Amino acid sequence: MAWLFYVAGAVAIIATLMMLTRLNAVHALLYLIVSLLAVAIVFFVIGAPFVAALEVIIYAGAIMVLFIFVVMMLNLGRRAIQIESAWLKPGMWVGPVILAAILIAEVAFLVAGPGGPKIGAEVVGPQEVGIQLFGPYLIGVELASFLLLGALVGAYHVGVAKVKEEHGNHSDESRAVAGGDFVRAGTDRPAGSP
């Protein structure tokens, strides 16, 4: 199984490098998805199948879809690619390369040191993950839920402000959206009828 780990790791690194150097935003995101899938295989091989599945469902299957959704809505054309290629000058690589070199040196130091546990020696199932999350890491879960609640309230605020703005322009359509009433059919009924 160890060779699977190395192949998936190599794919993840190459895909991430490709992601960084693409000029087209959607192509970059596609490489990022490949990278996330490769990381999921890495998780699976080292004995964390539950985390691997969540990596695919949440990162590759939900968050990246939202990224692509936004890029599609912006619908960047050739001009965006030109701007991007102007930004990707060789000079801008200096900073990231220095930081990455420090990290690689650290990893090399760790690898050269005493060996850690073997790959895939222990499989951590969904139940153990859950017990850990609601035991020692409870504070992390609570903090994450704070963050999500804040994001939810913020998104609601932005959405409601938008609907009110539209209200003055064309009242019938915006009411259908704001009410979210799926029984009444748009404009073909008089106001106040059920």
Next chain:
Amino acid sequence: MEIVIHIVTVLVVLFVVLNIAAGLIWVERRLLALWQDRYGPNRVGPLGLMQVAADTIKLFFKEDWVPPFADKGVFILAPAIVMLTVLMSFTVLPFAPGMQITDLNIGLLFVLAMSSLGVYSVVLGGWSSDNKYSLLGGLRAAAQMLGYEVFMGLALMGVVLMAGSFSLRAIVDAQSKMWFIVPQFVGFVLFLIAGAAEMRRLPFDIPEAESELVAGFHSEYSGMKFGMFFVGEYVGVVLISALISILFLGGWHGPLLPPIVWFLIKMFAFIAFFILLRAGLPRPRFDQLMSWGWKIMLPLALANLLVTGAIVLAVK
């Protein structure tokens, strides 16, 4: 020797699934015709059965055109993703005792992961076509499938709680006394609706609504690339029907008849039900679909999970 058996199992499952999916083209049109009081395809071969072959040959010989303004690589990749993700899900389905390609201990999560990756086929197909109708279809598909995926997973967690495992085989074994449709009826209904929406079946085919978006995300596709989306949808229907039978109707469990026959009976009953949905229901408006998903289905799925969890905890 074991490897040979594995490969043969994979090929048999692939062969049977693809043939059922192709056969559904005929089944669906005949059943729709029956319910709408007309004949349907009945000229090619006995009962019109060879219509499938005629349609396939037609698709193969159509010009396989890539628009010059399309993003070529992504345009070709998109239809491959739909077939790949749907077919991958079949690797973890237990059809009968001993008839399963692999029994992953995260089998159910694997199926959910594959269905969430399936969104990309539609989204990328819509984006790469560089056509406003395709783009609108892709946007609708992204919003619809993200919204319905959330409670599709949550609706299944009740089943997982009761079976105590993500492995589909363990879930079927846990139903030897009582099918999960009885204690998990809310989860069953939620999953049925979410499954239809996830596979973009009518009445949830808003991303390709012909009356407003030409053909939505696959407006620019032709030949076998269109065929991939077309067959992928039917394979998706087979997948969702098989999943419902496994998760809620006890899979292969049943009296007298051999296990695989029971499984096929349950699966085809749900395939027919999905076709009946298409025959009987009009398409909702897009905002109706979204508010229905987020405001009704999601809270229901969460409540179902909460109650199931409390009961499982109390019984233990």
